[in-house]
Amino acid sequence: MKLKELRQKRGLSQLKLATELNMSQNTISRYETEERQAGYKELIALADYFDVSIDYLLGRTNNPKVNR
Numbered sequence: 001m002k003l004k005e006l007r008q009k010r011g012l013s014q015l016k017l018a019t020e021l022n023m024s025q026n027t028i029s030r031y032e033t034e035e036r037q038a039g040y041k042e043l044i045a046l047a048d049y050f051d052v053s054i055d056y057l058l059g060r061t062n063n064p065k066v067n068r
Contacts, residue, residue, distance in 0.1 A: 002059055004032040006050045021045050 007017050007028075014028040023042070030036035031046075038046065047054045052064040 001031060001034065001038075002052075002057055003028070003046060006052065006057070007032075010050075017049075021049060 007014070012020075014032070015025045017023075018025045018028045021042075027036065031038050031042075043054050043057065047057050047066070050057070051066060053061070053066045055061045056064040
């Protein structure tokens with residue numbers, strides 16, 4: 001998952017991102033280290049927050065563009 005890269009590019013701490021998305025810092029940390037997988041709702045929230053596709057977020061493509 002490209003979550004850590006996206007978060008760092010925006011200069012956000014794990015805590016700040018977690019607060020903005022109503023998640024815990026521990027959850028963000030586990031997503032970044034792939035100890036835990038995000039569910040459907042969380043993937044949508046993360047992709048929408050960073051304005052990228054879910055495929056990009058998951059590393060399935062290098063194209064961040066969202067097809068709407």
